[in-house]
Amino acid sequence: MIVRLNTDIAAGVLGLVFGALLWFPRADIGRLSIIFPRAILLVLTLISIALIVKGFIKPSGRQIEISGSPRRLVTVIIGFFLWWGLVEVLGFLLTTLLAFFALTWYLARVETVVTWQRMLTWTPVILVLVGVFYLTFKEVLNVRLPSGLFF
Amino acid sequence: MTFTYKTLAMSVTAVAAMGLAGLAQAEYPEEDITYIIPFDPGGESDVTARFQEPILEEVLGVSVNVTHRPGGGGAVAWSEFQNSAEPDGYEIIGVNIPHIIGQPIQRNDAGYETDNWRIVTFFHSTPNALIVSDDSPYDTLEDLVEDAKENPEAITLGGSGTYSANHLDMLRFEKEAGIDLTYIPFSGTGPLKGALEGGHVAGIFNYTMLGTEMADSVKVLAVAAEERVKALPDAPTFKEQGYDIVGGAYRGVAVPKGTPEDVVATLEDAFAEANRQITEKQEPLGFVMEYITGDEIDEVMAMLVEAYGPILEEAE
Amino acid sequence: MEMLLEALTALLTFESILTVLVGVSAGLFIGAMPGLTATMALAMLLPFTFSMEALQGLIALGAVYMGSIYGGAFTAILINTPGTPSSIATTFDGYPMARQGRAYEALAAATIASVVGGIVGVIFLLILAPPLARLAVAFGPSEMFWVAMLGLTLVASLSSDSLLKGLLGGCIGILLSTIGVSPVGGESRFTFGYPPLQGGIELIVALIGLFVIPELLTMAAEGRGALPGGSELRKKEVSIAKIAKHIFSKPANLIRSCLIGQVIAIIPGAGGNVTSLVAYNEARRFSKDPKSFGKGNVDGVVASESSNNVMVAGSMVPLLTLGIPGAPPDAIILGVLLMHGLRPGLDLFTQSGVLTNGFILSMGLAALMLLPVGLLGGRLIHRVVIRTPYYFLVPSIAMVTILGTFALRNSMLDVGIMLILGTAGYFLRLIGIQAAPIVLGLILGGIAEQGYVQTLMAAVVDPIPWLRLVSNPLSMVLAGLVVLGAATALVPMWLARKGLLDKVEEDSGGSS
Numbered sequence: 001m002i003v004r005l006n007t008d009i010a011a012g013v014l015g016l017v018f019g020a021l022l023w024f025p026r027a028d029i030g031r032l033s034i035i036f037p038r039a040i041l042l043v044l045t046l047i048s049i050a051l052i053v054k055g056f057i058k059p060s061g062r063q064i065e066i067s068g069s070p071r072r073l074v075t076v077i078i079g080f081f082l083w084w085g086l087v088e089v090l091g092f093l094l095t096t097l098l099a100f101f102a103l104t105w106y107l108a109r110v111e112t113v114v115t116w117q118r119m120l121t122w123t124p125v126i127l128v129l130v131g132v133f134y135l136t137f138k139e140v141l142n143v144r145l146p147s148g149l150f151f
Numbered sequence: 152m153t154f155t156y157k158t159l160a161m162s163v164t165a166v167a168a169m170g171l172a173g174l175a176q177a178e179y180p181e182e183d184i185t186y187i188i189p190f191d192p193g194g195e196s197d198v199t200a201r202f203q204e205p206i207l208e209e210v211l212g213v214s215v216n217v218t219h220r221p222g223g224g225g226a227v228a229w230s231e232f233q234n235s236a237e238p239d240g241y242e243i244i245g246v247n248i249p250h251i252i253g254q255p256i257q258r259n260d261a262g263y264e265t266d267n268w269r270i271v272t273f274f275h276s277t278p279n280a281l282i283v284s285d286d287s288p289y290d291t292l293e294d295l296v297e298d299a300k301e302n303p304e305a306i307t308l309g310g311s312g313t314y315s316a317n318h319l320d321m322l323r324f325e326k327e328a329g330i331d332l333t334y335i336p337f338s339g340t341g342p343l344k345g346a347l348e349g350g351h352v353a354g355i356f357n358y359t360m361l362g363t364e365m366a367d368s369v370k371v372l373a374v375a376a377e378e379r380v381k382a383l384p385d386a387p388t389f390k391e392q393g394y395d396i397v398g399g400a401y402r403g404v405a406v407p408k409g410t411p412e413d414v415v416a417t418l419e420d421a422f423a424e425a426n427r428q429i430t431e432k433q434e435p436l437g438f439v440m441e442y443i444t445g446d447e448i449d450e451v452m453a454m455l456v457e458a459y460g461p462i463l464e465e466a467e
Numbered sequence: 468m469e470m471l472l473e474a475l476t477a478l479l480t481f482e483s484i485l486t487v488l489v490g491v492s493a494g495l496f497i498g499a500m501p502g503l504t505a506t507m508a509l510a511m512l513l514p515f516t517f518s519m520e521a522l523q524g525l526i527a528l529g530a531v532y533m534g535s536i537y538g539g540a541f542t543a544i545l546i547n548t549p550g551t552p553s554s555i556a557t558t559f560d561g562y563p564m565a566r567q568g569r570a571y572e573a574l575a576a577a578t579i580a581s582v583v584g585g586i587v588g589v590i591f592l593l594i595l596a597p598p599l600a601r602l603a604v605a606f607g608p609s610e611m612f613w614v615a616m617l618g619l620t621l622v623a624s625l626s627s628d629s630l631l632k633g634l635l636g637g638c639i640g641i642l643l644s645t646i647g648v649s650p651v652g653g654e655s656r657f658t659f660g661y662p663p664l665q666g667g668i669e670l671i672v673a674l675i676g677l678f679v680i681p682e683l684l685t686m687a688a689e690g691r692g693a694l695p696g697g698s699e700l701r702k703k704e705v706s707i708a709k710i711a712k713h714i715f716s717k718p719a720n721l722i723r724s725c726l727i728g729q730v731i732a733i734i735p736g737a738g739g740n741v742t743s744l745v746a747y748n749e750a751r752r753f754s755k756d757p758k759s760f761g762k763g764n765v766d767g768v769v770a771s772e773s774s775n776n777v778m779v780a781g782s783m784v785p786l787l788t789l790g791i792p793g794a795p796p797d798a799i800i801l802g803v804l805l806m807h808g809l810r811p812g813l814d815l816f817t818q819s820g821v822l823t824n825g826f827i828l829s830m831g832l833a834a835l836m837l838l839p840v841g842l843l844g845g846r847l848i849h850r851v852v853i854r855t856p857y858y859f860l861v862p863s864i865a866m867v868t869i870l871g872t873f874a875l876r877n878s879m880l881d882v883g884i885m886l887i888l889g890t891a892g893y894f895l896r897l898i899g900i901q902a903a904p905i906v907l908g909l910i911l912g913g914i915a916e917q918g919y920v921q922t923l924m925a926a927v928v929d930p931i932p933w934l935r936l937v938s939n940p941l942s943m944v945l946a947g948l949v950v951l952g953a954a955t956a957l958v959p960m961w962l963a964r965k966g967l968l969d970k971v972e973e974d975s976g977g978s979s
Contacts, residue, residue, distance in 0.1 A: 007898045008631075014898070015635050022642055022657055032313075032652035036916040037645045044638040051631050060629055064897040068688030076687040077890055080680075080865065084882055087869075096869075100862045107858035110690035129863060133870060143874045144185065144218060191798070192510035198802050201517065219510070220877045222666020223648050223655065227878075230662040258655045262662025307925045313653030333928075335608075335921050338650045341798065345735050345791045351607030352925070364790055364810060436805065 001066045008055030015048030072110075079103060092145040093134050100126050179240055179414050183214040186404070187244040189228030191221045195340075195360070196245050196402060199275070202432060206425040211417070223261075224312065225250050230262025238407040240414035246270060248401040248452070249459055253314050256463045266452070269410055271418045273403035273443040273451065274426050275433060277358040278376035279320045279396075280386065281308075282369050284347050287354065292372045292392050295354070299330035309335045309343050309352040319459045320375055320398045321356040327394045358399060359383060359437035375399055382437045398458065401441065401451065419444045471593075474824035477522065478832065486523055487530045487829055491836045494534020495844060498541075501548045501675050501864070502871015505535040509799040521807040522822050526829040528803060532796050533585055533779045533833040537841060540577040540772050544570055545694070545852045546864065548679040552670060552740040553775040555906065556747035558678070560760060560767030565694050571849055573768050575710045578841035580721070580769040584776030585834025587725040588732070592780045592787075592827050596816075600788035603733040608925070609936045612918030613945035614734055615911040618741050620952040621748050622904045629899055630957070636900045640908020641915070643668050650913060651920040663880045670740070671875055672885045673909050675868050677902035680889020683861050692857035707842065714769055720750055724770040728777030733784050735791055740910050744903075746774035752955070776837075780830045787811055787823065 019041050029037075054060075066073065083099040090098075104122060108114050137143045186204070190196050200217050207215045220228035225247060236242045246268075254261045281292065289295045299306050310317030313336045321334055335352055337343050343355045344365060354372070355361070362371040363382045371386035375396045379388055389396040404422065406415065423442055430440050443451055477483070497508040508531050516524030539554030544561035557577060564573040591599065606614070622637040623630060646657045647667025658664035686692060714721065724746040731742045750770035751760040760767050778794065785791040790811035792798040801811070809815060815823050852860070872885045892902055919936075926935035937943050 005898070008629075010898045011632050011635060011900055014895075014900075015638070018639060018642070025657060025659065029649075029656050030652055030654050032920065033649035033654045033656055035920060037642065037656065040638055040641050040645075040912075044635070044642065047631055047635050047638060051635065054631065061899065066688065066897065067685065068690060070688070072690065073684055073688040076684060076861075080886055080890075083865075084869070084879070084886055087882075088879060096866055100866065103862040103865070104858050107687060107690070107861060108856070110858075125859075130866065133866060137870055137874060143870075144216075144877060145870075145873070146879065191795075192513060192802075194798070194802075198806060201514065201806070204514075205517075217514075218877055222663070222876060222878070224653070224665075226648070226655075227663050227666040227876075230665075253653075257653065258665070260655055260658050260660045260662050260665070262665070302928075305928045313651060315653070333925060335924055336651050336653070337921070338917065341792050342735060344789060345604050345785070346607060348789060348791075349604035349607050364805075367812065432806075432808075435808075 001070050003064050003066065004062065005064050006055045006059050007061040007064060008051050008059050010055075012048040012051030012055060015044055015051065019044045019048065072106075075106065076103070079106070088146050091147045093130070096130050096134070097126070100130055179411075179417055180211050180213045182241055183216055184211065184240070185242050186215050186217045187228055187232065187242065188217060188219050189221065189225035189245060189247075190219070192219055195277070196247065199402065199429075199433070199438075200245065202429040203274075203422070203425040206428050207421050210421040210424050224254065226254050226258070226261050226263070229254075232405075233263040233267050233407070236407045238409040238411075240406055240410050240418065243271070243404045243406055243418065246403050246405045248273070248403075249316050249319060249398075249455055250400075252452070252456055252459060253319070253463055256460070257314060265456075268405045268408055269415060270403055270405045270448050270452075271415055271444070272422050273401045273441050273448065274422050275438045275440050276399050276401045277360055277438055278374050278380060278399035279316060279356060280359045280362050280374045280383070281324075281354060281356055281372045282347070282362055282365075283354040283372060284350070285368050285370060287370065289354070289372065290370065292387070292389075292394075295372060296328050296330055299328070299332055303331035304333050306354070307333045307335050307352045309337050309346045309355040310357055311340050311343060312336055312338075314463060316398060316400045317356045317358070319462055320396055322462050323396050323398070323458065324356075324389070324394060327396065359386075359439075361437075362386065363435065363437040376439065380437065380439060382435055398455070401443075403443070403448075470820040471824055471828075474821050474828055477821055477825045478526075478828050483523065483526055483825075483829065484832070486526050487832050487836055488840070490527045490530025491534035491833050491840050492844070494531035494536075495538040495541075495837075495840060496534075497531070498535030498538025499550045499848070500867050500871055501542050501546075501550055501679050502671065502868045503535075503874070504551045504671055505532055505553075506795040506799070507871075507875065508532070508535045509796045513799060513803065516803055517806075521803075521809065522825050524803055524807075525800070525822070525826040528800055529779075529826060529830040530833040530836075532800075533776065533830055533837065534840070536775055536779055537578070537581040537585075537772070537837050539775075540581070540768075541574065541845065541848055544573045544577065544768070545849065546679070546860075547682050548864075549674060552674055552906075552910070553743055553778065554771065555674070555740070555903065556743035556771035557768055559747060559771075559903075560762070560764050561771075563761070563763040564765065564768070567763055568694075569763065570694065570853075571846070572710055572765065574845040574849060575707050575842065576714060576765045576768050577772040578837060578845060579711055579714055580724075580771075580773035581776040581841070582834050582837045583721060584725055584728060584773035585779060585837065586831055587773075588729065588777040588780030589827055589831035589834065591729050591777070592783055592830075593824075596784050596788050599729070599733050599784045602730075603735065603785040603791065604789065605939075605941050606734050607939070608918045608921035609939060609942045610918070610945055611734075611736065611914055612922060612936060613942055613949055615915035615918060616949045617945060617952060618744070618907060618911045619915070620949060620956060621744050622907055623953060624748055624751070624956040625744075625901075625903050625907070632899045633901070633904045636895075636902075636904035637908040639900075640673075640905040640910075641912035642908075643673065643905070644909045644912030645916070650917045651924070663878070666876065666878070666880075668884060668888075668909065669875060669881060670906070670909055672872055672881045673888055674906055675872060676885040676888030677892040677905060679864065679868055680886065681893035681896055681902070683865060684890070684893045686857050686861055690857075692855075692860060694853060710765075713765065717766060717769075719753070720766050720770055721773055723749060723753070724774040725777050728774030729781040731774075732778040732781030732794070735785060736914055742774045742778050743771040744907065746770040776834065779834075780827065783827070787815055788813075 086095045188196050204215050232244045346352050347355050359380050373389045374386045375389050375398045497503045539551035540557045542548045542550040543554040543557035544565050547558050547562040549555045561573045622633050648655050655665045727746045728742045747770050751757050782794045786797045872882045922935050923932050926932035
C-alpha cells in the first residue's frame with residue numbers, strides 16, 4: 001500500500017508534536033532539572049522547522065510504502081497490545097498460550113486455510129515452547145510472572 | 152439447653168471460627184516470602200539482602216525470594232507496594248531512609264506516603280562520612296572549614312543523589328559551620344570513587360563504606376555517627392569536633408499497613424537473628440548494625456523528619 | 468610470573484574448564500535472547516555463586532559475561548535485533564548479509580572477531596592495567612560530556628540518508644532519556660502524574676521496541692520471513708577457513724577496533740553499548756569502500772564484534788584496580804568480590820594474586836571457547852531460524868521479548884512501553900527516522916546531561932562557567948575530537964550534495 005506523504009514534512013511535524021507534548025509539563029519541574037531538556041527541546045524545534053522547510057523546497061521522499069497487507073499489520077499490532085493487557089487479567093501462561101495459538105493461526109492463514117488437523121499438530125510444539133520458557137523464567141530465574149485469575 | 156438448629160449453627164460457627172483463627176495464627180509463614188529490593192542488583196541493599204536470605208530461610212522455614220524492582224530511586228517499587236501488596240506478610244519490601252522521607256515531599260507524584268506502611272525494623276545504618284583523598288591539603292575537618300570560609304562555594308563535594316542522605320547532611324553541616332560549599336550530585340556511589348581519585352571534586356560526602364573500601368588512598372575527616380565506627384577507628388565523628396550531625400542512610404524492611412502484629416513480631420525476630428549472623432561480614436565494610444524496631448522506629452523517623460523536613464520544604 | 472603459572476594451573480582443572488564451558492554456553496543463549504542482557508545474566512547467576520568458592524564463582528561470571536556479549540550477535544544478524552546493546556552495530560551489516568543468504572558467513576566472522584577481541588582484552592588487562600586505570604579516572608564530568616557529544620556525532624555519520632532526520636531521531640532519544648527522575652536535582656520529569664513512570668525508559672526496553680517489534684510487524688504484514696532459505700543458501704556457503712583468512716588479511720581493522728574497544732571500555736558509564744558503534748564508524752571511515760557499509764560488508768561485523776568483546780576484560784581494568792565499575796555487569800562482579808571479602812586495588816593483584824590472575828585468565832579461556840561453542844551453536848541456531856516458518860517465529864520472538872522485557876525490572880509497564888515504542892518505531896522507519904539514532908540518544912542523553920550540569924555546578928565560582936568544560940587537557944582533546952569528528956562526517960556529505968547533484972538524486976528518492 002502506497003501512501004502519498006511528504007516524509008520530510010511528516011518528520012518535522014512529528015518532531016514539533018513530540019516537543020509540544022514535553023513542553024507543557026515544564027512548569028512543575030525545578031530549575032536544575034529543566035536546563036538540559038529545555039536546550040534539547042529547542043534544538044528539536046529548530047530541526048523540525050528545518051525539516052518542514054526542506055519538505056517544501058527539496059523533498060526527499062514523496063511517498064511511503066507499507067509492504068504487505070495493512071490489515072494484517074493493524075491486526076497484529078492490536079493483537080500484541082491485547083496480549084499485554086490480558087496478562088494481568090488471565091495470568092501469563094494462559095494469555096501467552098492463547099496469544100500464541102491465535103497469532104500462529106492468523107499468520108499461517110496467509111498461505112493456505114488452516115485446518116483443525118494442522119492446528120492439532122502444532123499444539124504439542126506450542127505447549128512445549130511456551131512451557132519451557134515459562135518454567136525457566138519462573139523456576140530457574142525466579143521471575144514472578146503475573147498470575148491473574150488462574151495461574 | 153434445647154437443641155435447635157440455631158444452637159447448632161452457632162456452635163459450628165464458633166468451632167469454625169476458632170479453627171480458622173487458629174489456622175491464621177498457626178504457622179506464619181507457610182508460603183514463600185517475596186523480598187522486594189527497590190534497586191538494581193549489585194547495590195548495597197541487594198548485597199545485604201543476599202547475606203540475609205539464607206538466615207531468614209533457616210529461621211522462617213520457607214523460601215525467601217529476592218526480586219528487584221528498580222526505578223525512580225526506589226519510588227516505583229514503593230508506590231506499587233503501597234498500592235497493591237497484601238497485608239499478609241508474604242511480601243516485604245526493603246526501605247531506605249531518608250529516601251522515603253524525602254521523595255514524597257519533593258515530588259508530587261512519588262505515588263506513596265512516608266508512613267503508609269508498617270516498618271518492621273531498621274537493620275543497619277551507614278553513617279555519612281566526609282572523605283578526602285590522601286593528597287588533599289586538608290588533614291582535619293577544621294582545615295576544610297577554614298578554607299571554605301575564605302573561599303565560599305569554591306570547595307566541591309561530591310555525593311550520591313540530590314536531597315539524599317549525603318546531600319541533606321552536607322546542608323546541615325554548612326548551616327552549623329556557617330560556610331558555603333558546593334554540592335555536586337552523582338548518580339550513585341560508584342562514580343564517586345572515580346571522581347575523588349581523578350581529582351574532579353575536592354572531597355566527597357558519602358557513606359562510611361567508601362571510607363573502608365578506599366582505605367589506603369583516602370582520609371576520612373569526619374563521620375556522622377554517635378560514636379566512632381568500628382571499621383574506621385581513626386576517623387573522628389562530627390560530634391567530637393563540635394558539630395551535632397548524626398545521620399546517614401538507614402535500611403530496613405516494611406510490610407503493608409494492617410499486617411497482623413504476630414507476623415510483624417516473627418519478622419522482627421528473623422531479621423534480628425540475620426543481623427547477628429552477618430555482623431562479622433558487614434561491620435568491616437563500614438555498616439553499623441542496628442536493631443531498631445517498634446516504637447524506636449517512630450522515634451528515629453520523627454527525629455529525621457525534624458532534621459531534614461525544613462531543608463526539604465525549603466527546597467520545594 | 469610464577470603467579471601467572473600458578474594461576475594457570477589452578478585454572479586448568481576439570482572443574483574450572485567445565486564451569487567456563489557451561490558459562491559460555493549459558494551466556495551465549497542469554498545474550499542471544501532479545502530482552503535478556505549480560506547484566507541480567509550475571510544478576511541471575513549471582514545467587515548461585517554464593518555456594519561456590521570465590522574463584523569458581525568469578526570464573527562462572529566471567530564466562531557468562533563473555534558468552535553473552537558474543538551471543539548478542541546472533542539475533543543481530545538473524546533477525547535484526549541486537550541481543551544485547553553491545554551488538555547494535557552488528558545489525559548494520561550483519562542483517563543485510565543474512566538477507567543475502569550470507570548469514571553463516573556473518574556468524575562465523577562475528578565468532579572469530581569475538582574470540583580475538585576477548586583475548587586482546589585479557590592481554591590488555593594483564594599487562595596494562597595500572598596505566599589504563601589512571602586514564603580511566605581522568606574522565607570527570609566535563610570529559611564525560613564530551614564523550615557523549617562524540618558519541619552523538621555518530622548520529623551524523625549513521626544517518627547517511629538524511630542528516631536532519633537522524634538528528635531528529637537523536638533528539639527524540641535524548642528527550643526520552645529525560646523521562647523519570649533527573650540525575651541532577653532528583654525531581655521527576657515528564658511523568659504526567661503517573662508514579663511508575665518515575666523509572667523512566669530503560670535502554671533495553673527501547674532497544675527491543677525499536678529494533679524487534681518493527682521487524683516482527685514487517686514479517687507479519689508481508690506474510691513471510693525475511694531470510695532466504697533452502698536452496699539459495701547452499702550456493703553461498705563459505706568455508707570457515709576462508710572467512711578467517713579474510714578477517715586476518717585486514718589486520719588494521721581488527722587492531723583499530725580492539726584499541727577502540729579497550730579505550731572506551733575503561734570510560735566509566737559509557738561501557739560496551741557505545742564501543743561497537745564507534746568501532747563500526749571508524750571502520751567505515753577508514754575503509755576503502757565506505758559505501759558498501761550497511762549493505763553487507765563483513766568488515767563492519769568484524770569491527771563491531773571484536774570491539775565489544777575487548778570490553779569484557781577491558782572494562783575490568785578500573786574495576787580490579789580501583790573498584791570503579793566501567794559497565795553495569797562490573798557492578799555485579801564488584802558485589803561478588805566484596806562479598807568474598809576481596810577488595811579491589813593493588814592487594815587484589817598481590818595478596819590474592821592467584822585468584823585474580825586465575826579469573827583474568829579464565830576470561831581468556833572463555834574467549835577461546837567461543838570458537839567451538841559459537842561455530843557449532845551458530846550452525847544450529849542458524850538452521851533452526853531458517854527452517855522455522857515465520858508464523859511460529861513471530862509469536863516465539865514476541866513471547867521471548869515480552870518475557871525478557873518483563874524480567875528486567877519485573878514491570879509490565881516496561882512491556883507496554885516496548886510495544887508502544889515498537890509500533891511507533893515501525894511508522895517512524897517509514898518516514899525515514901531510523902532506530903539507531905534514537906537509541907544512541909537514549910544511551911548518551913543521561914551521560915551528556917550529567918556531565919554538563921555537574922561541570923556547570925562546580926564552575927559556580929568561575930567568571931565564565933562554560934570555560935570549565937574545556938579546562939582539563941583531556942577535555943580539550945575530546946572537544947577537539949568532537950569538532951573533528953563532526954567536520955569529517957559533515958563535510959563530505961555537504962560536498963556530495965553540492966558537487967555531485969545526480970548522486971544526491973539517486974540516493975534520496977524514496978529512501979526510508
